[in-house]
Amino acid sequence: NTEEPWRPFNRSRIYMADLESAMHYSLRVELAAHTLIRGEELSSLRKYISVLTKFFPGRLVVMNLLKSVNTRLQNHTGNEMSYETFREWLDNEDQSLDTALPEGERWVGCQGSVPHLRRYPCGIWTLFHVLTVQAKNTGGTDPQEVLSAMRNYVHSFFGCRDCAEHFQTMATESLSEVNTFSAAVLWLWSRHNRVNNRVAGALSEDPNFPKIQWPSPEMCPGCHSLKENGEHRWVQDQVLPFLLAHFSSSSILTDYLE
Numbered sequence: 001n002t003e004e005p006w007r008p009f010n011r012s013r014i015y016m017a018d019l020e021s022a023m024h025y026s027l028r029v030e031l032a033a034h035t036l037i038r039g040e041e042l043s044s045l046r047k048y049i050s051v052l053t054k055f056f057p058g059r060l061v062v063m064n065l066l067k068s069v070n071t072r073l074q075n076h077t078g079n080e081m082s083y084e085t086f087r088e089w090l091d092n093e094d095q096s097l098d099t100a101l102p103e104g105e106r107w108v109g110c111q112g113s114v115p116h117l118r119r120y121p122c123g124i125w126t127l128f129h130v131l132t133v134q135a136k137n138t139g140g141t142d143p144q145e146v147l148s149a150m151r152n153y154v155h156s157f158f159g160c161r162d163c164a165e166h167f168q169t170m171a172t173e174s175l176s177e178v179n180t181f182s183a184a185v186l187w188l189w190s191r192h193n194r195v196n197n198r199v200a201g202a203l204s205e206d207p208n209f210p211k212i213q214w215p216s217p218e219m220c221p222g223c224h225s226l227k228e229n230g231e232h233r234w235v236q237d238q239v240l241p242f243l244l245a246h247f248s249s250s251s252i253l254t255d256y257l258e
């Protein structure tokens, strides 16, 4: 809807409305392109819903819905299912009222200056950064779990196929080296910066949200330093706590939720 009013927001914070919108879009729009979900796609969907159920720091109604969908999906035997069945589980029409994934997109920190920019791709990056941080904070058992769920989701379903291919290449190169939860948080941050670097100046860049090597020195002065030869160097000892704080569940703002 091009007539949506602009929602003022703080650029250095993250918003639950973006995370819920990203889930809505991935589960009700992106997945809907796959009438029949089978084989590798079905296992990607299972892993995605499973990490969301474990680590998404969501509202109770949303967590209830994720749990119910997760149980049904894990119990679903067989190698395929129709999107229609999945969609019925998601919309959950015959169950109690305290179980729902809100319908519709309500972008806040991921608003673009025009409707075809930012939004879902911004939302799904943010969602997975939050999940890597939550896996660290809530004691997951497998440090690669979130990243491998993201890799599989992107590979099976992400609408931008070029993006999916690039992401797959980066994952194949180095995902197996991730052995700790901190390394997983830093891996996604550094790969996201590689993408920022690659796509800076492209048509997909919102001029009001230029691609930078993130976080900027304004957001995290201690994250940046210079080598003796004057080259930029990240101070990872500072970047990690910055990411843990920025994406922690307690810093997610709930403005603009229904």
Ligand code: FAD
Pocket (backbone or CB within 6 Å): 110, 117, 118, 119, 121, 122, 123, 124, 125, 126, 129, 154, 160, 162, 163, 164, 166, 167, 188, 189, 190, 191, 192, 193, 195, 196, 199, 202, 204, 205, 206, 209, 210, 214, 215
């Ligand atoms: P985004 O890059 O979407 O970032 C969202 C927000 O995350 C930013 O506003 C910022 O607050 C924060 N952020 C920025 N950098 C980092 C970081 N390093 N670590 C943590 N947080 C950060 N587009 C292409 O044109 N070509 C591609 O090959 C491509 N590959 C993609 C691969 C994946 C897996 C995904 C999810 C998206 C890809 N995209 C690609 C889309 C592109 O990366 C952006 O998502 C899109 O252009 C919207 O940009 P944005 O300005 O909203 O910021």
